[in-house]
Amino acid sequence: MEWRQDPSRLQDCMLPFQAAAGQFGPEVRAPGLRVWRVEKMKSVPLPPSEVGVFFNGDSYLVLENRGELGTDLHMWIGEKSSRDEQVACAMLATQLDNFLGGDPVQHRQVQGYESPEFMTLFPRGVSYKDGGVESGFRRPQGSGTAVQRCYQIKGKRNIRAKEVELSWKSFNKGDCFILDLGEVIVSWTGSQANVFEKQKVREIASLIRDAERHGKARIVDSNEGEEPAEMLEVLGPKPELAESTPEEDSKADASNSASLYKVSDATGSMSLSKVDGKSPFSKELLLRDDCFILDNGANGKIFVWKGVGANAKEKQAALQMADKFIEKMNYPKMKTQVEILPQGKETVMFKQFFKSWN
Template sequence: MSIYAKDTDPAFQAAGAKLGLEIWCVENLKLVSVPKSSHGRFYSGSAYVILNTVLPKSGLPQHDIHYWLGHDTNKVDSALASDKALELDAALGSCTVQYRELQGQETGKFLSYFKPCIIPIEGVYTSQKEHLNGETYKVSLLACKGDHVVHVKEVPFSRSSLNHSDVFILDTASKIFLFSGCNSSIQERAKALEVVQYIKENKHRANCEVATVEDGKFVGDPEVGEFWSLFGGYAPIPQDPPSSVQKQPDTPFVKLSWISTQGKLHPCQTDSLSKEMLETDKCYMVDCDSEIFVWMGKHCSVTERKTSISAAEDFLRNQGRSAGTHSTFITEGLEPAKFRSYFNNWPQMVETKLYEEGRGKVAAMFKQQGYEVKELPDEEDIQPFIDCRGTLKVWRIDCEKLSLLPASEERKIFSGDCYVVQYTYLGNERSENLFYAWLGCGSVMEDRRDAISHLNAIVDSTRGNPVLAQVMEKKEPSQFFSIFQTLIIFKGGMSTRYKKFIAEKGIGDETYDESKTALFRVQGTSPNNMQAIQVDPVSGSLNSSYCYILQTGTSAFTWIGNLSSTRDHDLLDRMLELIIPTWQAISVREGSESDIFWNALGGKADYARAKEIKGYIEDPHLFMLSTTEGSFKVHSHIHFYRHAFISTVGRPFSIWHTFGTQFHIQSIKL
């Protein structure tokens, strides 16, 4: 659920949550979702809203919004598509770039979404069971232009439509002809051939012939003769007239205008443009002759943005500008490189990475001295000690009972409970077992004792030489998280003793409930090692080094700390789908929180903002325990060597491995 639900079209529910294309069409003054099977099929009598979401190498997902207008679209649908595009932008946090696309004059960016092309269809889109508006198959002539992306346009089926500069496709019921003008480029011919293949597979179900016709080829060729016979016989194509396109001046025409709240344009009298001229509470239009940009300040309302977009469209209409004049609508802070190029000395937005620069200089110095320099692996690149593709079993302790959790619940544990974990994996040509007793911070002493007792009982019934470990919540070794891969730790507990304890103490039950406010800290090193830890739902629980999920019972937020990494953002999205898969969360960056967000946490308060430094981890120590004639001895070995234990007592004994504050116990029979 989203706080935008009452202000945003229901069709946009969960929009932008997944990567790739999402398309809506205006039908009966409402937006309807276009299924993936129909992506790329645009009707000339309809208006569409298109959202493309990509995940860059670093940072948050990026969104581009296009609204496409067919040449037969009425003014009402066109205006509605424009408003809906702005509405979608607001729902995504006003962090998108919007493009106005006209049929036949689409931007290269838009066409690149559809491989190999789009071919507009006459008529109006309907969300009913798809059909071609009842029309029968008809012969059509298509003109193809473009070396990188293809502009495909249906032209009149007439010899006069042909020329020497373009590539044409004649589509008939039984055969597709590809006609290449003698002045067309190799790239254009190759792209047009992709379009031919697309038409063959999608319109003819791959059941038709394909013929190529070269401009100027002898008519005696059977396929060439067949092609010209469809036009009533061969006749020479007139020479292409000289291009009427004038050479663009070296210095493009650029004019800046401020747009008032009434939608009036006020030209700014200046010979050069600078970023300082753009005020954050106003909207501006930059007229570059062949295209226009509408720049909208961060502090402008949605109403002001709608007014500025309408003003720009009215300007193009009143000026009689070419249909090929592209319109791009930009929010402050998301200016593309082309827009910035029209301004003098636009400030660079690149952050100086002092650490990266310093590391490189130090490495270079050592290399000059003849030392080999290797970079330490990132935390997520460190390989686990054991195979983490084994099988997992998890039991919850409830009084003296041991309850095996179903597979769907074994990666969801509560801090008020205790658990026994068995992990079985393939070791040296045989199965190995690793056991943990996990003791939640809020668990009662009786449950902890029973957990150890049950652990020993299970180990005694297990063959081989199992490894045992006792783990306290918040002190888990990395290996524990690695075998779970995905782990959610909820507050509260399900144990009978825990429920009885909080009742006797008069403590409120904070066990996780989807209808109540809950805050989760997301952490981990990779999708194979990630955790969500429920923390107190107060502002003081936040930390700039992490990302969080806030669930209020009526809405959900994702909070992104300023010191979090791209990897953290990826884990945040994955965890969100696991905890509240049916909710659309509102993404909030640190520093841009709304009052609704802070109120859900009981008000704004101080929290940790410095980079979290991990505590010092002691080197591992190995102790050998032995008993001889009633005496108990402990021997410390600095290094781990298997032969250090062979010549000891001839009875079962235990080896305790200590990693920091954790003990790992292995029972071995010699």
């Protein structure tokens, strides 16, 4: 499969934004949470007084700078926001990404289909309102705020980790789960989990410890019925959990499959070609001078990897690449999440599709 696009279109779209250069100040490099509403091709900073309220006619930029732990840039798209606003949001995200040296991991969040990672930014929850009235988000939290995330490990042949709601409602007896609490990582095994899931949960827990905590977190292995105090403190008393069936593992295998595509403009226009092989892929396939798309669309996610040596046109067109790919594969655009990763800032969810990623 191959498609091409003209990169000059990107440059034409960027022209109206050149006058807006400089609207992001040096304060965005400091740790904290910052939010901007898109207004007439400009990013307007919002006050922190209205926490977690989103207007469905707007688009927003949400920047979470965690200092040495990394930076995430979210583009939130309201279900009734105009196409012009959505394009402007993407362009402003590119501008902010460039201002920060291309370091942020970028995510596109669509109203009603936000990732669990995004939702945890708002501990009091989020609410939607009609219209396009100015909204606000939560105050930046201190650097000591504990990480709290939950991952489900499911499958038999294509076993993958997927971030899920931080609640006992996400658990069942037939799978394994990881509760990431920052300094403590709980590796939990359901009584009916298969041997492949048991092996994978240890691998993912170790990967989180080594890649995201620099080896400083403590892994606590736990079986169903032997939950540690740290786990119960966050989730509360354990209720009766649902059973699991082999059919569910087979279904998960299908949705956990992935393909890898190389993107290049060596011929003067963007081209996409499928890389031979199956997941898990060799890490050496990711060439520093190119961009790649990892297709996990069956599970509702597309990753764009940007090599440090890729040219500016390829890097700027990362979101366009993802959108074009989603359209080509007939994936639902509103439901398919996009994550853009600069080389060296890969997430655990991306690394799990590759062999022996240290």
